[in-house]
Amino acid sequence: MTRPKTKSDEQVLEAALGLIHEHGPEALTFERLAKACGLSGATLVQRFGNKAQLKQRTLLQAWDGLDAKTRELAATVPKTPAGAIELLVGLSQGYGGIEAYAEGLLVLREDLRDPVLRARGGAWKAFLSEALAACLAGTPDTPRDIGLLMASHWQGSLLWWSFDPTIEVATYVEEGLKCFVAAITKTAARKP
Template identity: 45%
Template sequence: MHLEYKRTFAYVKRMARTKTISDTALLDLLLATVQVHGPAGLSFAKAAAASGLAAATLVQRFGNRDGMLEAILLRAWDLLDEATETAMAEAGPGATGAVDVLLRLTHEQASDQSFGDGLLLLREDFSNPVLRARGARWGTRLAEALGNRLSPDAAHAVRLGWQMASLWQGTLLWWGFSREGSPRERVKQVLLEWCDGQQRGDRSTC
């Protein structure tokens, strides 16, 4: 479990014993629970134990287990959207800024558990059309922001943005096998090499 979710878990669990938890706070807590037990391990019993709310109360909020899991993963997309917009706002222009956006979205370190948990969450996203559409929108927004930093030509910018986003995700996937250096070190190396190749080929403003 990431440190920020450990803190959220402890805070919301204390709050659950004194008053009703807001939907957002509850979803943050349950997201931490999913990261511990995995999507398949989520149940109303585990959610009730983690939150201090009765299982019947959770059923009233979410309807069924699938509805609860979907709400939790939609909250995860909310958090990623927020992090992405922040990265875009804080990163500079040009290729250096595009690389910086993706570095800000890459964890410095990733344990075996956290990396595997992330893949399990992606499996749920792929199988649920609502979550799959959310991921597609995020990808389009990210590719657009990257491309606008790479080329003044709109059509070319779209292609470059998707290439860079795909290279980033592919690098993280292969890092999961090799574990050479940190994820951020590997991403930075690969993306800078790609930008250098684009520049030498005179194909963009990288």
């Protein structure tokens, strides 16, 4: 008879993600995770195999959360330029301050190193770009790949904010995205 799990894999992976965000990806060890979640290291090795598999499963669960948040926002915002801004500002809410953002870049490094995680990022980019394009479709003479252009502007805004984080990240992003939308609508209005 097998013993019942005292913590679900999802709960354990959430604790692992907390360790990654707090101390960096390299700090994720079975020993640290055992202390954080209350399970033995042997139990964790039995469930997750090795450190690389543990890290990958942790980051895949994080991608699941981002995918769910993106789908939820995409389904609830108005299909307007303001809705596109609302979607991206909503995705910017979880970044926190500059230290949390900087730690998040270390997590991104892990996503880029692993082909499975990199593929998840590519799939998210495609979904987000389509959701943004749907919000901007009513804009006259909408540029090709407008969703990807807006997503790229958003990612750039996050990076530029990080060099001078004097205001809240969501406020900075919202201001930048409003300028972006104004620029593309003015350009479209000027075409003969």
